[in-house]
Amino acid sequence: MSALAALIRRDIRIALRVGGGALIGVLFFLTVTVLMPFAVGPDLALLSRLGPAILWLGALLASLLTLDRLFTADHEDGSLDLIVMSRTPLELACAAKALAHWLAAGLPLIIATPVLGLLLNLDGTATLAVAATLLAGTPALTFTGMIGAALAVTLHRGGLLLAVLVLPLSIPVLIFGVAASQAAISGPLPFGTPFSILCALSLASLVIGPFAAAASLRHGLD
Amino acid sequence: MSALAALIRRDIRIALRVGGGALIGVLFFLTVTVLMPFAVGPDLALLSRLGPAILWLGALLASLLTLDRLFTADHEDGSLDLIVMSRTPLELACAAKALAHWLAAGLPLIIATPVLGLLLNLDGTATLAVAATLLAGTPALTFTGMIGAALAVTLHRGGLLLAVLVLPLSIPVLIFGVAASQAAISGPLPFGTPFSILCALSLASLVIGPFAAAASLRHGLD
Amino acid sequence: MSLGPYASFIVTSYALVAAVVLLLIVWIIADYRRQQARLREIEASGVTRRSGRSAVDIR
Amino acid sequence: MRLSGRNLKCVRGGREVFSDLDLSATSGEALAVTGPNGAGKTSLLRVLAGLLVPAEGSIALEAGDAELSLAEQAHYLGHRDALKPALSVMENLSFWREFLGGETKDAGHCLAAVALDHAAHLPAAYLSAGQRRRLSIARLLSVRRPVWLLDEPTSALDAAGQAMFIGLMRDHLASGGLIIAATHLPLGIDARDLRMGGAA
Amino acid sequence: MRLSGRNLKCVRGGREVFSDLDLSATSGEALAVTGPNGAGKTSLLRVLAGLLVPAEGSIALEAGDAELSLAEQAHYLGHRDALKPALSVMENLSFWREFLGGETKDAGHCLAAVALDHAAHLPAAYLSAGQRRRLSIARLLSVRRPVWLLDEPTSALDAAGQAMFIGLMRDHLASGGLIIAATHLPLGIDARDLRMGGAA
Amino acid sequence: MKLTETLTDLANPTRFLALTARILPWLAGATAILLAIGLYQSAMAPDDYQQGATVKIMFIHVPNAWLSMFVWSVMSVAALGTLVWRHPLADVAAKAAAPIGAAFTFLALVTGSLWGRPMWGTYWEWDARLTSVLILFLMYLGLMALWRAVEDPSRAARAAAVLTLVGAINIPIIKFSVDWWNTLHQPASVIRMGGSTLDKAFLWPLLVMAIAFSLLFVTLHLAAMRNEILRRRVRNLQMMQANQQAA
């Protein structure tokens, strides 16, 4: 237990020092959001309609930007060897690393959602809905992405596999996330249905992700 | 001259073998495009109106995704030291690396545009216009992003901080890229004006990017 | 002086400017005090500058 | 305690690195693995550490902790030193100490043992090559593991550092541990030699 | 040719590493930089290579090529070996040979000189530590540079490799080159000693 | 000869501290007086026939907007000092200016929005002028984040200098955005080719306020630079303390 806590603490600390901290995460989303009106044009109604998708894309991007090096960095400096050899089950260690990544990269986005919602002209309920879907859905992005990150290490292929493997896995998450937020904002579908699917996806990935990642690390190191 | 050619060849070869750049960019691009209909709803007219904006956003985010390790990999294995010491002016070497990156990661996006145009319900001229603006504009994205990549090395910081620093620089490119495509599709403004500004931005970044990157590498290595 | 129908906008903007400028001033003064205090603290612990002059003395 | 490998064969990247290799070491004993570059010393250590799966053969640890695998009872010191540049020296060491678990020693003492205590609060990015190596050695001390698998442990150490490390290895052997070390230089302690053949 | 540094001072991470350092070396001469871990040997080499800016002092290369800076006339062999795992041994060497430019030698010959010709088509990811070091040494041979700045060049080399490298350094000195090498082990060639002080 | 002497004098941090200690009170006094005059004049200024009393927002909006650009220009000059002469005082000047510039930019944005609501019927519109100022604000924040994120000051200074110079291209974009794109925002009326088009009744208070705010910036900047120098002195002493304890 304390081993896992130590791992989580270490990874968050590194993320904050190297990535520049949670504040930077928020600044990043601010910038991405500010970009949108430039591309789409200053049509406020349209902007608020696109709002959830923009926030979800930002979340995907933030997790992709940093996730592919989840294990690679540890592999390159030899830490991964020691993690594999340790007395902590590898599945739990993988889960701890993914959790730390989510805390450092996913959570700040969710906390910043209200501010960004303002810029994107979302009203209160819409912002709340997007925040709820992000909270339920971003763990799935991290935990499926983790599988690609593990394969990237064992196959010595960086981006390619991550992209090929992870994006198809995360597209359902994106679709249901955006669908649930849209449902909450404009109807006519109920919010509950896509949202519960989203939660199911997250729960499934919480289990499958660590096992798949650990299996690929265990068999693929050299 | 042959030194620069060797550098470009090496970087492209590595990109293709490791699989980083090209495919992840295209796949991300694809994801953004696939996601939009869900966000906007099944309104085909609106979709084709947003088409150029979506493609440009995809291109910007995809280049952001792959660019941050342009110099970091070379720094970590010591290659950068030798590149700095070499007889090739550092500005040219930086430009060559950026060019290689664009060839491996930017060009595939442009080649993929027609397929994505289909998905977004764009007609022939519109697709052509977007492809032309991307061809003229993505070098500017790469060459301004390079500055961030160089800062990543000298600051020992990765990811989001750099995105925050560099994204504001790419906003003008995005504006004129979208404006030119819109002009070609629906008028009333002529295509030429924003397009020539776009080309001017690209040319300016071709000069500023390598100088800024080289300056930051030269002053910041240790 | 009457400010017309938009008095609240005018007053708010002047008040905001005053608030932010005051905040800047307060921050700078507090920062100055903090650095001075730290310098005194270090000096009290016996570290001296190479020039041999007191670090707190800046005149 | 007795570590033994029987009839080991290792294949990497489709090519056979070594085969038919037998080895054994008991408590208090050191085994020096020597041989030309590319002979397979590092590969052998990684097989023992459980990081590579041998193509043939078996490895056994007798009279060890029955609940734990060999890897869980071993320290591995490789070329790459498992340090995070963004963390301080102390943070790096404390992390491994907590994460590896088991019987631990005070981190400050371990740093002092490798003469790095004055640098405890520096970021690891600031360390010189030898200082990094010393910090890795401090990790071996901070958590007790009976088996030490060392890959060229003294590289980058200065004369004082080598003497210090020889003392630490002696202490480890005296307390019932065993050492298997790949090396090109004399280890500095009494050690049986395991010579591996092969090309440069 | 004569390389001299006068009154050099180096500051890294806000801390002074060394100061008041003078050095000089002429054609055909080797300078062995020695000292405890963290004394500043690597820092000195990086200052000479132009990769660090000295806080004070000046460096001059007399009777070298006037059109080129010292860095452009020097080879730097550091701890990190500038190899790309995805490229083959031959591709790695050929790239540096073409990129560094100047007077070049056949890449195949250079690989043979370090006994790596049998591995020319392997990916560099497959090399053992000593083989990687040999490949870096092949880079020194493939392009002629009068000044060699070497940081612990023989680490990871086996006995045969060290003998081979001593021969290569001798040849380099005989052809009018000069060598500045940081090392903890005897270099194996006649060399003047530059002893640096400092903490562990 | 005289000039270079003064410059080298100023470049010495200790001399800088001594000199600024003497002139800062005068600067602060002058700022206060001019601000008082400017505020009185803007209170007395007549209403605009189109904009009514809201024209009073101009007297604070425009100086803040000008300063937001001016401060970045100051930082660009300092950046040259950092890269070309590697002078620590240039680093200090650049670092101290960033938060002040960010504050002015923030104020320009907020007062502009508050003016926009009565004038254009909206607080915010994604047009070129407004957005380029928002980008300027983001870049100030980015620079501040960079200064905070990197603890080694000279390393941070060099990176920030490169970035400042690159970001300087945004300044002409802000200035000329109203000419290049047709936007909601007013085109230049004070500083333009062919002389000012603004009525004297508004021009005077505006100019006084602009000078007052510029003096405010100089005062705050010098004070912040002093703090920064002290902060570095603290850092150096702490380092020496650590070294003395290690020895």
Ligand code: HEM
């Ligand atoms: C958030 C919104 C706004 C921003 C970011 C903004 C920004 C700026 C900037 C940067 C300038 C200086 C430009 C230069 O020197 O050429 C400026 C000047 C000015 N602004 Fe705004 N502005 C905003 C809203 C407004 C509004 C709503 C009005 C009035 C309807 C307004 C009226 C003016 C005027 C009259 C000037 C002086 C122009 C001149 O004389 O050169 N601004 N503003």
Ligand SMILES: Nc1ncnc2c1ncn2[C@@H]1O[C@H](COP(=O)(O)OP(=O)(O)OP(=O)(O)O)[C@@H](O)[C@H]1O
């Ligand atoms: N990147 C860096 N940033 C800040 N300080 C550093 C950095 N690298 C090294 N140092 C410090 O500079 C000093 C000298 O380091 P250097 O690497 O030059 O030592 P060295 O003589 O090569 O030691 P070794 O024998 O261990 O290789 C050390 O005290 C180290 O902590």
Ligand SMILES: Nc1ncnc2c1ncn2[C@@H]1O[C@H](COP(=O)(O)OP(=O)(O)OP(=O)(O)O)[C@@H](O)[C@H]1O
């Ligand atoms: N990751 C790898 N994939 C495939 N082959 C490898 C890999 N690593 C090493 N090899 C090959 O295995 C053989 C043995 O390598 P190993 O690293 O075990 O040698 P070593 O005895 O440690 O050599 P050195 O003295 O140079 O450290 C070498 O021929 C090498 O080419």
Ligand SMILES: [Mg+2]
């Ligand atoms: Mg080995």
Ligand SMILES: [Mg+2]
């Ligand atoms: Mg060294």
